[in-house]
Amino acid sequence: MHELPQNLANGLFLGAMYGLIAVGYTMVYGIIQLINFAHGEIFMTGAFGALAVYSKLGANVSIWLALPLMIVGGVATATLVAVLAERFAYRPLRNAPRLAPLITAIGLSIFLQQLVWGFPGNKSARVFPQLPGGPFHLGSVVFQSADIFVVVAAVLSTLFLAYFVRSTRTGRAMQATAQDPDTAKLMGIDTDKVIVIAFAIGAVFAAIAGISSGLRYGQIEYNMGFLNGLFAFTAAVLGGIGNIYGAMLGGLVLGLAQTLSAAYIQYIPGMSQFGSQDWSGVWAFVILILVLMFRPQGLLGERVADRA
Amino acid sequence: MTDTKTLTTEQPDQAALKPAVRMPAAVAHGLAIGGGALTAASAFLAWTYSSSFPGDLTISGYPGGLQWLTLTAGLLTALMGVIAAVPGLRVLAPGNPGNATLLFAVGGVAVTWFTLIAIAVQLHGLVNLTSGGWVAGVASLIALVGTLGLPRAPGSTVCAPTRAEWLQTLYAGAGLLAVGYLLHLTGNGAAGLVMAGAGVVPIARLCIVLKHYTGPTPTLRAAKRLPVAVDVVLMILMLALALEIFAYGVDTPYGQLFVGFLAVLCFSLWALSQSGLLRRATEIFERNRAWAAVLGFLTAAAFVFVQQSDADAALGVNVLIFAATALGLNVVVGLAGLLDLGYVAFLGVGAYAAALVSGAVTSSVHATFPFWAAALTGAAVSGIFGVLLGAPTLRVRGDYLAIVTLGFGEIFRIVVSNLDGVSGPNVTGGPNGIVNIPDLSILGFNLGNPHTILGATIGRFANYFWLMLIIMAIIMLVFSRAADSRIGRAWVAIREDETAATAMGINGFRFKLLAFALGAALAGLAGTVMAHVNFSVVPDPFVFAGPVPPNSAFLLAAVVIGGMGTVSGPIVGATLFYLLQQKLTFLQSNELLIFGVALILFMRLRPEGIIASRRRQLEFHEAEDAPAAQLSTAGA
Amino acid sequence: MRNRSLLMLTAIAAAGTLTLSACGSRAASGASGSSSASSATTVTIGVDAPLTGPLSALGLGIRNSVDLAIKTANKTNEVPGITFKIEATDDKASPQQGQQNATTLVADSNVVGVVGPLNSGVAVSMQKIFDEANLVEVSPANTNPSLTQGPSWGTGTKVRQFKSYFRTATTDAIQGPFAAQFVYTTLAKKKVFLVDNKLTYGVGLVATFKDEFTKLGGTVAGQDHVTSGASDYSSTVTAIKASGADVVYFGGEYPDGAPLAKQLKAAGYNGPVVGGDGMKDDTFIKLAGTASEGDYATSVGAPVESLDSAKTYIANYKAGGYTDPYAAYGGYSYDSAWSIIEAVKAVAAANNGKLPANPRQAIETAMAQVSFSGVTGQVSFDQYGDATNKQLTVYGVKSGQWATIKTGTFSG
Structure with missing residues (x-):
């Protein structure tokens, strides 16, 4: 059990990344009740946008100089994709029944994957630049510079978002739109703009998560958005969809659940065969189902009135 | 209309x-x-x-x-x-x-x-x-x-597009051209296609003009x-x-x-x-x-006589399996309004169940069931899984169900690839799956051998085509009987307004569970045939979104594009879908890309599906008339 | 061809008015006309591989290599009077699509042999279709021993499954034990941690490795299974470090192997990662970077630099202008296609330089006698359809390159 701190740390790093992606799901859902299935692909385009900037810069540029530019490039790409998707794919379907935008989202997800796949060299995994330094040791825990990046990014993003939603005019408009779009409109809030901003903020966070993923694992792939998006969406539901802090919390819980189940389920008598990393996804969903059974609104979600 | x-x-x-x-x-x-x-x-x-x-x-x-x-x-x-x-x-x-x-x-x-x-x-x-x-x-x-x-x-009506519409067309075309050129510069394989898309824009505009003209x-x-x-x-x-x-x-x-x-x-x-x-x-x-029903069935059966080779019949079988599964999903999504994103897992459960009792050497269950028993087993096991999944989750509403079913679909694949005796009990053979499943033999008629009927050779896939056609007829019968019965009306009531339905004395949970179980059982039934047609069941095809139907995303798309809640909708949708992805191979690597775009465009142009049920069409008109009302209910 | 359909239709419809579609058969007559008219016969070699999707990098390498083999054969006029053509089908790594492609290839009477598929899971749905049509199928990549030797190969009762199925790839039954002997004797590591990515290839490799390794006296410190494509292997890494294993054996392909190697080294683990030919790819080194230093992978055949044919192949591939790399199975694919060409040559030679009307059966028989020096070494097939080439080479990563460590033949 002496590797428990290490496993906790691993879960935390993974969870922070899930949380960053989950914010996008939860914000969009909170405002227009749309499962933006293509959000995982936004995450992926962010990573590829950053890589494109890096490869333009050339390998002899210091990573510390390149990293801010990569973040800018990744964020710009992801935001552009998200805003375009909102404008041309989702907005025309704003009043259509729930399934139509969902199918659109599936189509968009396939489209974006294939588009990225079509670029030369993207048919298999691409090398992502690495942060120098490390490994660092903290007691028995070993971690990398990229892990610090994820945690710092997640903390900063959450703080920014808390400030933004609570204290800025746009943030309050966002809250108002989420509560009641009609009244918000009557109060002079440009709900279309609010929705675009929600998509854009989600994309910014997803792009940062995409870069984190590249930095941590050293490679990115055109289909990396699916599994990560799936788990991030699970995290958003786990935390209470529509709740920004819930998304972060859900991400952390899910990350920890995966890492810990992979490490310790096998020590439960009779479960020795169910402890591999491959099973951890299963346990993550079992936890989701359990949470939904006993707390259907998610960990931090408020009990919403039934929707028609 | x-x-x-x-x-x-x-x-x-x-x-x-x-x-x-x-x-x-x-x-x-x-x-x-x-x-x-x-x-x-x-x-x-x-x-x-x-x-x-x-x-x-x-x-x-x-x-x-x-x-x-x-x-x-x-x-x-x-x-x-x-x-x-x-x-x-x-x-x-x-x-x-x-x-x-x-x-x-x-x-x-x-x-x-x-x-x-x-x-x-x-x-x-x-x-x-x-x-x-x-x-x-x-x-x-x-x-x-x-x-x-x-x-x-x-x-x-007046057909000439307005200035705004012309500009829209122009921008869209020019935008696509520009994007296509950019992609071309970066060497992306989709460049030519995007530029071709720019050509499609004015054609689409002309079609709208034509619609007004006529x-x-x-x-x-x-x-x-x-x-x-x-x-x-x-x-x-x-x-x-x-x-x-x-x-x-x-x-x-x-x-x-x-x-x-x-x-x-x-x-x-x-x-x-x-x-x-x-x-x-x-x-x-x-x-x-x-x-019409009898003749339609006979016509479909006659397909094996007009085909050129067994390759077409193989296509036909796969289309039918896909369509039958889509029809099962239509019970869940179209009738009861429950969003199921992991439906392919039920097809998989049926396929694995049938494979296990098929008498294949690689099966961990050393039993050989006759086909009728295997089919019932597949449907029953699949239905049981539907209940097992539905019982805890159907109490939560709407989108939570979507994620739980999506999770179930993923879990299914992970679980079956782990139940190989190494990382789990030996049930499914793990990633190697259950292979060399023998051909079916029904009443002494071996479906694996070609037979000569009316001077035409009926190959292996043609045999399975007929079998699948019978199963399809059963599924259609079950679907339409259920839809027109008290149960079906209860489903529709729940779909439209669950609170009101409950107030009228409908046990929402029980009916939803029934829809879930029935849908799962129908998919399981289709799965039993699939196991035999493919000779094998392996975990890989049972994914959420993949290039080949049936997978959960394609099934859902077939239902929605075909028309939810109708019998013929999913069949038309599934057939069109399968043929398109099969025939567009000259697009080579771009076919999935086109597929994605087609989904987006289709939802934009005809969200009610090719064959829309009257009720849904009205719904869409209602939405167009009163967008505000729709918003208020959604934002509660 | 439409005539028959029309006949049937009228019989069913009991209506003789359907003359609308009374179109004759132009395509069929045209095809037969051209083949009899021209002196050079064109035959087709089919390819079935995933040309799109996550495995497309491997699949495109297979297709391009077959294309290269065909072009080379046509250029050198390998079989006088016969021109080869490629018919590439995309199975998208799906058994269902693979089967569909198989029926299409079988229906095309010009197809004399098929190279593929990549996945063992796809192969099982195709084998029987090809077998019933006596159409030769040579897989460059299937490693599951049961495809040729039957489900109970492990217990020693080997039964050939399908007489039309051959493969140039080596089986897990050879590669896994060979790696185990290398790790136990040459590297002298006695405590192994096993990891697989829960796909057919990896699971089979790890199972055979484990058997041989424990037989030799080594201990298995632990075993884990990872989700292919998940890329976060931190729990596995922690478990490996905690287990005290001095070597990691990874069963799987390089896209999963590289992040594992990378995360292991980053976490401070010092032992080598050993894998199979799915890992022996330049991309592995590229992706894992310096972390790959000191890792090993086994691969079939003699070392590449000792074989002239391999060098020629690599040079020709580069000159061929293919945009995608030949990847892990390029060499095997070239040899697979070439074995079909050799078989066609033998059949034509036995039949006065011309192919018989339906050459499939004859080609299937001729495959057993095929023997030539290919990219991966001497290519011929044993009584099960497996490659007789049991030579394997261990490569290690040395200063960012795969370098030959040891070559040998696996014996029992």
Whole structure:
């Protein structure tokens, strides 16, 4: 059990990344009740946008100089994709029944994957630049510079978002739109703009998560958005969809659940065969189902009135 | 469509708009008929010098490949032109024969010019076209000009796009061109396709113009009832024709032909609906439902006789498995309104269950069930899994269910690849799956061996096609019986407003669970056949989104695109879907990309599906009328 | 061909008015006309591989290599009077699609042999279809021993499954034990941690490795299974470090192997990662970077630099202008296609330089006698359809390159 701190740390790093992606799901859902299935692909385009900037810069540029530019490039790409998707794919379907935008989202997800796949060299995994330094040791825990990046990014993003939603005019408009779009409109809030901003903020966070993923694992792939998006969406539901802090919390819980189940389920008598990393996804969903059974609104979600 | 009709008839008969090309009516009729005939005749000429264009269009006196389609479109134009010109023949096309002629002519232009452009592009340059090709192109245009001179239908509206619409088209086209150029610079494989997309934009705009020009589908007076015997003969003829057309479409050996085929088919269907013939045909089928069902089934069964090789039958089996599963999903999504994103797992449960009791050496259960027992086992096990999954999760509402089912779909694949005795108990054989599943033998009839019936050899896949057809009939029967029963109405009530339904005394949870279990059982039933057809069951195909149907995303898309809550919708959707992804291989690596775009466009243009249930269509109109109301309910 | 359909239709419809579609058969007559008219016969070699999707990098390498083999054969006029053509089908790594492609290839009477598929899971749904049509199928990549030797190969009862199925790829039954002997004797590591990515290839490899390793006296410190494509292997890494294993054996392909190697080294683990030919790819080194230093992978055949044919192949592939790399199975694919060409040559030679009307059966028989020096070494097939080439080479990563460590033949 002496590797428990290490496993906790691993879960935390993974969870922070899930949380960053989950914010996008939860914000969009909170405002227009749309499962933006293509959000995982936004995450992926962010990573590829950053890589494109890096490869333009050339390998002899210091990573510390390149990293801010990569973040800018990744964020710009992801935001552009998200805003375009909102404008041309989702907005025309704003009043259509729930399934139509969902199918659109599936189509968009396939489209974006294939588009990225079509670029030369993207048919298999691409090398992502690495942060120098490390490994660092903290007691028995070993971690990398990229892990610090994820945690710092997640903390900063959450703080920014808390400030933004609570204290800025746009943030309050966002809250108002989420509560009641009609009244918000009557109060002079440009709900279309609010929705675009929600998509854009989600994309910014997803792009940062995409870069984190590249930095941590050293490679990115055109289909990396699916599994990560799936788990991030699970995290958003786990935390209470529509709740920004819930998304972060859900991400952390899910990350920890995966890492810990992979490490310790096998020590439960009779479960020795169910402890591999491959099973951890299963346990993550079992936890989701359990949470939904006993707390259907998610960990931090408020009990919403039934929707028609 | 029925609703718009009542609207138009109520309006006073406004002065019909002027035709696009002003000319004396006689000239217009003459040009339409003559152009059509000439188009048809030009198909007998050689269109190109090189036989390297598929279909070999170099032979004079005998049409080949795409020329057959031009011939068909030309003949139909001329024929409908005659009907439009001679008042005495109006009974043959009770609707708007003028419009129908126009649409047939458009189909002719579409396929002819598509062919010419395809030749020029593929063989690099217009020089590859012979004078015959130019004759065809000009003839089809003559027919078009002629039909544009025919008087317009009363219901038609102003068709010229507004300035804003023109600009929209321009921006969209230019935007796509620019993006395509950018992609080209970066070496992306999709560059050419995006640029081609820029060409599609004005075509789409033209189609909308055409829609305004022709106006809504005409309403007809009630037709005289024919004796049942005549109806039956007519139905047989129509079904035979439909089968022949379908077999032709399935057989198309190369993508260009399939595209041309689709173009002619779409415009012809549009023309037939304008001519009123489609309505008359529907009436016949509607008043003889029992006959229609039996004949439809027989027609489908006759597919194995009109196919060219067992490869088509293999295609047919896979289409049927896909369609049957989609119909099962329609119970869950279309009727009960429960969003299931992991439905393919139930197909997998059925397939694994059947494989386990198939007597395969690699199966961990050493039992050999006869097929009926295996099918029941598959359906039952799948249904049980549906209940197991549904019981804890159906109490939560809406989108939470979506994620739980999505999770279940993923879990299923992970679990079956781990139950191999190493990382779990040995049940499914892990990633190696259960292989070498023996062919089915029903009443001594081995489905794996070819049989000779009526002088035609019925291969292995044709056998399975028939088996799957019977299963399909059962699933359709179950679906329609359930939908029309008290249960079905309860489902619809829950879908529309669960709170109100509960207030009226419907046990929401129990009915939802029933929908879930029934849907799962139907998929399981389809899965049992799939296991035998593929000889094997492995975990890989049971994914959320993959390139090959059936997977959860494609199943859902087939249901939604086909039309939710209807019997024929998912079948049409699934068939179209499967054939498209099968036939568009000339797009090579870009077919998934196109698929993604098609999904987006389809949802934008016709979100209610190809075959929309009346209720859903009303729903969409309601949404258009009162967007605010929709928002308020959603944002609560 | 439409005539028959029309006949049937009228029989069913009992209506003789359906003359609309009375079109003759132009395509069929044209095809037979051209083959009899021209002196050079064109035959087709089919390819079935995933050309799109996550495995497309491997699949495109297979297709391009077959294309290269065909072009080379046509250029050198390998079989006089016979021109080869490629017909590439995309199975999208789906058994269902693979089966569909198989029926299409079988229906095309010009197809004399098929190279593919990549996945063992796809192969099982195709084998029987090809077998019933006596159409030769040579897989460059299937490693599951049961495909040729039957489900109970492990217990020693080997039964050939399908007489039309051959493969140039080596089986897990050889590669896994060979790696185990290398790790136990040469590297002298006695405590192994096993990881697989829960796909057919990896699971089979790890199972055979484990058997041999424990037989030799080594201990298995632990075993984990990872989700392919998940890329976060931190729990596995922690478990490996905690287990005290001095070597990691990874069963799987390089896209999963590289992040594992990378995360292991980053976490401070010093032992080598050993894998199979799915890992022996230049991309592995590229992706894992310096972390790959000191890792090993086994691969079939003699070392590449000792074989002239391999060098020629690599040079020709580069000159061929293919945009995608030949990847892990390029060499095997070239040899697979070439074995079919050799078989066609033998059949034509026995039949006065011309192919018989339906050459499939004859080609299937001729495959057993095929023997030539290919890219991966001497290519021929044993009584099960497996490659007789039992030579394997261990490569290690040395200063960012795969370098030959040891070559040998696996014996029992």
